[in-house]
Amino acid sequence: MSIRTCVSPKGKFIYGIHQPSYDVDNLRQNDTIQSLGQYSNGRAHLNQNNYPADDIHIQEADVIYEIPNAFPFKGATYIKKRWADKKKGHLSKIYLTPKPSFSWSQSLSQWADSAEIPDEKASQLLTQLPEAIQLTIALLSNDPKDLIQLAKHVCEFTYDNKNQPTGLKYNESNGRPIIHKPIIFETLVNNPKLPDTYKIAMVLRPGIQGISPIVGEYSSKQSHVYEYLRANSYIPWGHYAANMADDAIRYDIDFLTMEDITGMRHLYYQRTYVHLAKQFHIPINAHRKIIPADELETLRMTILDYLKKSQESLSFNGNLWGWNFGAGYAPNHYRLHASHQQIHQQYAMIPAQIPTNEANVSMKSYACGDLVADFIKDYKHNFGCSFFDAYVQAIKSNRRMDDPDKGPQELIIYADTHIMIYVPKAQTSQWEIQIMPTSAVGNILMADRTMRDALDRGIFITAKILSALNVQLVTHMEYASRFYAEPTDQRLIIAFLPRMPESPGAFSEAQLRWINGHYPEDFAAACRLKLPDIIERSFS
Numbered sequence: 001m002s003i004r005t006c007v008s009p010k011g012k013f014i015y016g017i018h019q020p021s022y023d024v025d026n027l028r029q030n031d032t033i034q035s036l037g038q039y040s041n042g043r044a045h046l047n048q049n050n051y052p053a054d055d056i057h058i059q060e061a062d063v064i065y066e067i068p069n070a071f072p073f074k075g076a077t078y079i080k081k082r083w084a085d086k087k088k089g090h091l092s093k094i095y096l097t098p099k100p101s102f103s104w105s106q107s108l109s110q111w112a113d114s115a116e117i118p119d120e121k122a123s124q125l126l127t128q129l130p131e132a133i134q135l136t137i138a139l140l141s142n143d144p145k146d147l148i149q150l151a152k153h154v155c156e157f158t159y160d161n162k163n164q165p166t167g168l169k170y171n172e173s174n175g176r177p178i179i180h181k182p183i184i185f186e187t188l189v190n191n192p193k194l195p196d197t198y199k200i201a202m203v204l205r206p207g208i209q210g211i212s213p214i215v216g217e218y219s220s221k222q223s224h225v226y227e228y229l230r231a232n233s234y235i236p237w238g239h240y241a242a243n244m245a246d247d248a249i250r251y252d253i254d255f256l257t258m259e260d261i262t263g264m265r266h267l268y269y270q271r272t273y274v275h276l277a278k279q280f281h282i283p284i285n286a287h288r289k290i291i292p293a294d295e296l297e298t299l300r301m302t303i304l305d306y307l308k309k310s311q312e313s314l315s316f317n318g319n320l321w322g323w324n325f326g327a328g329y330a331p332n333h334y335r336l337h338a339s340h341q342q343i344h345q346q347y348a349m350i351p352a353q354i355p356t357n358e359a360n361v362s363m364k365s366y367a368c369g370d371l372v373a374d375f376i377k378d379y380k381h382n383f384g385c386s387f388f389d390a391y392v393q394a395i396k397s398n399r400r401m402d403d404p405d406k407g408p409q410e411l412i413i414y415a416d417t418h419i420m421i422y423v424p425k426a427q428t429s430q431w432e433i434q435i436m437p438t439s440a441v442g443n444i445l446m447a448d449r450t451m452r453d454a455l456d457r458g459i460f461i462t463a464k465i466l467s468a469l470n471v472q473l474v475t476h477m478e479y480a481s482r483f484y485a486e487p488t489d490q491r492l493i494i495a496f497l498p499r500m501p502e503s504p505g506a507f508s509e510a511q512l513r514w515i516n517g518h519y520p521e522d523f524a525a526a527c528r529l530k531l532p533d534i535i536e537r538s539f540s
Contacts, residue, residue, distance in 0.1 A: 002382055004072045005375075006425055009383035011393025013425050015401060016066035024056040065401050067426040070391055073371045075512020077426035081402060083517035088407055094518060094526040096470040096501065101193075103143035123149045131181065132331035138187040139328055147194045154181040154188065157201060165201035168208070177208075183333055189341055190327040192251040203341050204246035215240070216271065218263035218290060224248040225263040227271065235320070236365075239348035242267040243341075250343040253325070253467035258538055261460045264345045266293070269444055269452060272319050273299050275349050276445065276483065279314055280306040297449045304445065308485045318350035318367040318482045319443070325463070326473035326499075337473040337499055345476075352482075369443075369480040373490055386489045388440070395422055400521050408525035414461055418454035421462055423524040428514045429497040431471065431523060433462050442481030442490040455494070461534060462496050468530040473499040 006013045031051040035044050063081040087093045104126065108117055126134070126149050134153075137146055151157075156169040156178040168177040179185045188194055189203040206214060206226065216227030224245040233239045242264040244250045250260060270291050277284055282302055284291075291299065307314070323345045324338035353362040364370070379387040398411045413433065414421040421435050435458040441447050447455065459476075466474060475497045481490040508515055 003375075003379060004068045004076075005070055005379070005387075006068045007070050007387065007391045007394050009385050009390055011390045011397060013067075013394050013398060015068070015425075017401075018064040018066060020058065020061040020064075022058050022061075024058065026052060026055045067401075069426040069428065069512075070424060071372060071375055073375065074426075074428055075514060077428065077514040077516055079401075079516045079519065084402065084519045084522070087518045087522055088402065091522060091526040091529060094469070094523055096472070098470050099140070099472055101140050101142035104137050104141055104146045105143055119145075119149075123152075126150060127153045131184065134181070134184055135187055135329060135331050135333075138184050138191060141191070142193045144193055144195050147188060147191055148198060150184065151188055151194070151198055151202065154184045155179045155202065164197050167201050167205070183329055186339055187327075187329050190251070190339060196249055199249065199251075200246050204249070206246065209341075212241075216242075216267045216290070218242075218266055220259055220263070222257060223259040223263045225260070225267060227267045233348070235348045236354075237316075237349060237351065239346055240267070240271055241344050241346050243344040251340075253343075253463050256343055256460070256463065258457070258460050260343065261456050261463075264343075265452070265456045265459070266290075266296075268321060268345060268347045269300075270296055271347065272349070272444060273303060275316060276303045276307075276314070279316065280310065282306060293449060300445060300448070307445075307483065310485075313352060314483060315351060316349040317352040317484075318365075318369065319347060319480065320350060320367065321345065321347045321444075321478040321480075323476035324474075325476070328473065337475075367480070367482070368477070369482070369490070372479050372493070373481060373488070376488075376490055380489075388489055388491045392420075392436075392438075394425075395420070398425070398521070400519060402519060407519075408521045410528075411520060411524050413465065413524055413527045414458070414531060416454060418451050419458045421458050423520045423527070425520055426514070427516060427520060427523075428495075428512075430500050430503060430514075430516050430518070431466065431469070431498040433466070433496045433527070435459065435462060435494040435496075436491050440487055440489050440491060442488055442492055443483060444480070444492070445483050446481075446487055447492070455492075459494065460538070461531070464534045464538065465527045465530050466496060466498055468534070469526070471498045475499070 006015055008014050028051070033046055033048050033051065036047050037045050039045055065079040065081065067077045067079070069075055069077065105122055108122055108125070126137070126146070134150060138150055141147055157165040158167045158169060160166050170177055185202070189199060203209065212228045212230055214226050215229045218225040224247055226243050226245050228241045228243060229238060230241060231238050244260060248260070250256050273296060274284060274286070277299060280303065282299070284299065325340055325343065326337050327339045328336035330336060350367045351365045354365045356363050376387040395411050399409055400407055411425065412420055412422045415438070417438065419435055419437055421433060424432055424434055435455065437447070437451060437455070441451055444452065477495050477497070479493040479495065481488055481492070503509070503515070
């Protein structure tokens with residue numbers, strides 16, 4: 001194929017098969033035979049196998065499948081057959097062990113022959129531990145007693161007459177909270193086992209993290225979400241964060257409800273449509289109130305009508321959406337993932353053009369969905385057909401690469417009339433899952449209320465599936481088209497990218513070479529096993 005993609009115009013997946021056999025000249029000069037230790041019978045275990053006398057002849061080395069990503073800009077995935085074969089037929093092996101946890105206080109008591117150690121003594125010892133150990137306790141302890149003692153050590157509280165924290169003490173000179181150990185503080189406030197009163201006092205109450213204004217709110221009997229404006233953002237022109245509120249604490253996907261997702265996503269749709277409406281000077285009756293779902297749909301249709309009739313192009317014609325779930329620090333202070341401090345989602349508008357350092361020269365502002373748009377244009381030019389039509393056909397007619405006739409064949413985890421949740425043939429994260437509309441809906445302006453509800457449901461289901469497999473850290477993102485008057489054949493893709501414990505991202509990943517130890521069909525089957533329970537508990 002002239003384009004590097006696994007999707008052929010015939011609607012099938014194409015991939016490479018490495019079957020290595022090769023010779024290696026032995027250029028070593030010296031033998032350095034040493035003992036590595038000894039066997040149980042006392043015989044020495046030597047390293048002579050590392051010093052062959054002759055040239056090396058590799059015969060039938062491990063088979064490696066090379067799968068170009070469906071989208072060329074995302075590289076290629078490599079599946080080692082020997083690794084993947086071990087999981088084939090053993091779906092229970094496709095899981096992560098739960099996060100380890102312990103109680104420092106309990107361990108201390110056991111060390112002291114079960115003697116009761118006074119809280120004052122235990123607290124004093126905890127504060128004298130090396131910071132790396134304190135950080136580990138902050139991250140992994142499941143004992144609220146540990147976490148409270150540590151919290152009192154890393155920051156200063158105000159208390160009520162029942163000795164419960166009501167807030168933090170502040171430095172008069174700069175107006176900032178008094179925090180003695182910021183990294184441990186940051187880790188503590190992300191530990192679900194920290195009592196809620198401390199979470200609220202340390203990080204959740206509006207204003208505790210700064211003066212970011214609350215400019216939107218979704219409230220119901222079951223859920224409560226605030227929309228914060230991050231004005232001086234790392235995203236140009238600012239971004240918004242739809243955070244679960246301090247009276248709707250959600251640190252764990254197990255406690256996340258469909259209503260929570262609906263609330264966060266409603267604020268996302270509402271903000272995007274309001275931005276677009278203002279560009280067309282469409283009047284909106286929504287000052288200091290939420291726009292109801294039916295009125296939001298009317299507004300969306302009005303924007304589409306203006307977009308089709310207008311001769312002026314939108315100055316902000318794209319958007320982004322994302323969600324970082326999970327947090328953690330290694331003892332050496334390496335950050336493992338973005339801090340979440342409540343389940344939340346982020347979004348922003350993207351300008352069409354921006355000025356450059358050259359006078360009278362502008363350039364197109366970046367959006368990751370543009371990479372999809374450029375590729376599908378090239379695909380149609382080369383093959384004369386729609387990429388997404390071929391992609392969907394390939395997903396639906398998928399066959400295993402190891403044995404086309406044995407084992408699970410399906411990549412689709414869940415599907416209805418509006419969306420499909422599926423495992424990409426070439427996963428960029430070992431456990432990547434994607435959501436895609438079943439029709440040519442490229443962005444949330446093209447998505448009617450039924451489609452938006454389906455996307456929200458898909459996000460909820462996918463998050464629950466990964467949580468059921470004990471995933472702790474996930475990055476979520478949209479690949480969306482720009483807002484155009486007429487729809488293209490581009491489809492919105494929402495990617496879920498778990499961070500795996502032994503795949504931090506290094507030499508291979510920097511080259512966009514993604515290494516996998518399972519077949520995508522087996523991972524999809526493992527996800528489907530979790531689906532009935534999720535559907536029953538959440539939607540029945």
